[in-house]
Amino acid sequence: MYQGAVQNLIDELGRLPGVGPKSAQRIAFYILNSPTDEMEKLASAITTVKTKVSFCEICGNISETPKCSICRDTRRDSSLICVVEEPKDVSAIERTGSFTGRYHVLGGSINPMQGIGPERLRIRELVTRLADEEVQEIILAMDPNLEGEATATYLSRMLTPIGITVSRLASGLPVGGDLEYADEITLGRAMEGRRVLTPGQRHDAADDPGNEAADHDGTTDENRSSIEGATDNEAGTPEGAATGADRSEADPSPGDRPGGPDSPDSPDGLGRTEVPGSEDGTREGPVQAPAQQPAQPADPNRRYPTPRRGEKFANPWAD
DSSP, rough: OOOTTTHHHHHHTTSSTTOOHHHHHHHHHHHHHSOOOHHHHHHHHHHHHHHHHHEEEEOOOSSSSOHHHHHHHHTSEEEEEESSHHHHHHHHHHOOOOOOOEEOOOSSOGGGGBBGGGSTTHHHHHHTTTTTTTTOOOEEEEOOSSSHHHHHHHHHHGGGGGGGGGEEEEOOOOOOGGGGGHHHHHHHHHHOOOSSSSSSSSHHHOOOOGTOOOOOOOOHHHHHOOOOOOOOEEEEOHHHHHHHHHHHHHSOTTTTTEEEEEEEOOOSSEEEEEESSSSSSSEOOOOOOOOOOOOOOOOOTTTOOOOOOTTTTTTTTOO
């Protein structure tokens, strides 16, 4: 399309990541139309970054000195290392302000499709740093994609025998997102990585030995025994029957009874009271109702004859 220097510039710009032929053409014409001093600053910045900026010899982050500012900071927690893929990930985590440890940049992720294996990453340098006894935990902060999962799985299997705690960044719903637009993997990980807001008290009550005898309705053994005793008294069981001494205290003497010899209500002065249905119409003392006996339960092992054809079915509960 174009010849000479313009086409060479478009071709070089097209090699940049995320820049296509149309974008490279627009950038090339922007450079042609821009003032010369601005383009000289751009060219100088590109030259300077290539000559002065390098990677930290400890963590692999970008730095203009042999050690980056994070590795030189003595206030950082040296027992915690966060492993990331690229130097840009360090800047992203630093913007949160919630991490005070150190970093280790791998320089990429395992990608067999592009021919990138573990030997092309800075994994050997990471193992060398773990020889220090101060390191207690490794945080794997890889991208939540296929390559990042493969890299995290490889590192976790390799670092587990060393005896160091290996953790992974949680993944789930983004802030401001909707559940209906979340995919199954993201929503499933959000459920697995949920956190407790307020701990409940039900597990404490279930573990209390004093509450083992309590029913679901809150009835304890003491309340149940009192209820059973009251039921037995009403049914006339031996536990609820009154003794002779109690009966003597409860029943008044013949002289003190209503209708006794000294009572003006007695028709004959002998303590007799007319009772309907008796032979002479009188009876000494008040009538006491017989104690009610509890119903006998049916024998579960009783066998009833099977009626033959033409016979009526005998009702087993008739007796």
